[in-house]
Amino acid sequence: MTSAPTPAPDAPVIAPGTLPRLMPRVAIRDLATHLATYGPLPASSSGLIAAVSDAGVIGRGGSGFPTGTKMAAVAKRGRRPVVVANGTEGEPASLKDRTLMLQVPHLVFDGVSVAASALDAVEAIVCIDSAHGQVASVMADALAQRVAARIDRIPIRIELSPNRYVAGEETALIHWINGGDAKPTATPPRPFEKGVKGKPTLLDNVETLADVALVARFGASWYRSLGGVREPGSLLTTISGGVATAGVYEVATNTTLAAALEHAGADLSQVSALLVGGYFGTWIPTFMAAQLTFTHESLRAIGGSIGCGAVFALPNHVCGLAETARITRWLADQNAGQCGPCVNGLPAIADALEHIVGASLNAAMARDRLNNLFVLVEGRGGCRHPDGVVRMVRSALATFATDIDRHIAGAKCASAPAMLPTPITGGWR
Secondary structure (H helix, E strand, O other), rough: OOOOOOOOOOOOOOOOOOOOOOOOOOOOOOHHHHHHOOOOOOOOOOHHHHHHHHHHEEEOOOOOOOOHHHHHHHHOOOOOOOOEEOOOOOOOOOOOOHHHHHOOHHHHHHHHHHHHHOOOOEEEEEEEOOOOOHHHHHHHHHHHHHHHHHOOOEEEEEEEEOOOOHHHHHHHHHHHOOOOOOOOOOOOOOOOOOOOHHOOOOEEEEHHHHHHHHHHOHHHHHOOOEEOOOOEEEEEEEEEEEEOEEEEEEOOOOEEEEHHHHHOOOOHHHHHEEEEOOHOOOEEHHHHOOOEEEEHHHHOOOOOOOOOOEEEEOOOOOHHHHHHHHHHHHHHHOOOOOOHHHHHHHHHHHHHHHHOOOOOHHHHHHHHHHOOOOOOOOOOOOHHHHHHHHHHHHEEEEEEEEHHHHHHHOOOOOOOOOOOOOOOOEEOO
16 A cells, blocks of 8 residues: 655654544644644655545545545646635534534644645635634634644635535535535536636545545554445544434444444434434434444445434434424525425425324325425436435335324324424524
């Protein structure tokens, strides 16, 4: 394997195969403390793209695309690019990116810096949701420390993005940086071809770039010493719902969902289902948790995805269909307003779910209508927003089939507080 540049002889090395990597037990916001903990960055970023490829780093923002492949595609464009770190985290069920930036802001900036240097970028931009004021403040302070120390070769700036669910999608973010509306599209060109100011743009999640910083320091073999063979390393997961201690956990990728949930204090006998991957994720029965790991490969086998890494445990006493109906209505309201499948289709799906949950006289008809709506919506939108909603709702129909039959027979939900967070109901925000 191609190794990253050799660290300085006195640089500390996190022991191979151990945790934590990304999440130290205490926040490290001072640059001097950060460098004492992780060591200095290599003087040169030569060989970084190959090292990232050999390490098997994949995107932690949802798609799971190989990071080295993306970096190489940007480099091949033959023009000085722009690097964008996506820290918007508009997913209500996730806290991982915010927590990472609050805990180790310099590790995120390190990843931005070495990626920008390896690509000979003209500039780098870190995007943070405008609603996340504490995160923006911590990151701004860290950046000021770095500017004073002249640690970064490429200029880095922070931008505060609009507070909307769809605004963090990569094309929406590029449109907004370029002065347009923060609306996503599904059509080329992609950012690596033509992004910020028309330049090739590497756009990666902040956790992904923190991984790049670790590979730059410690190399591909070190990175692969933890996690699965096909998808190595660790990842950050937000675990919430029916657990004793909700929050962000760092796990090896080959950790089972069941093990992570039990570590967070879940009694799986009291959990009826899991929503894995956030609001574009999938509902699965709890018994599957013992066989599934935090890898795309594992979850694709059952039609799921790791997505943003969030795992929500649904307690036995809470109606999963009612939770699905509530977040579907919120997702429908969050659409970009640029195509029929979002503007008309998603509210219709939310309506149908509410009819079923309410055990109305039209509940059976509403169930049948959902399948027709899926055909009209899926694959026809101006972006991937409607597809994500359909995937989540379709999984709910399968996982909560017995509940649907009960509602159609006239049984209403027992009263229970809303659990899955949205900006409306509160929760993480």
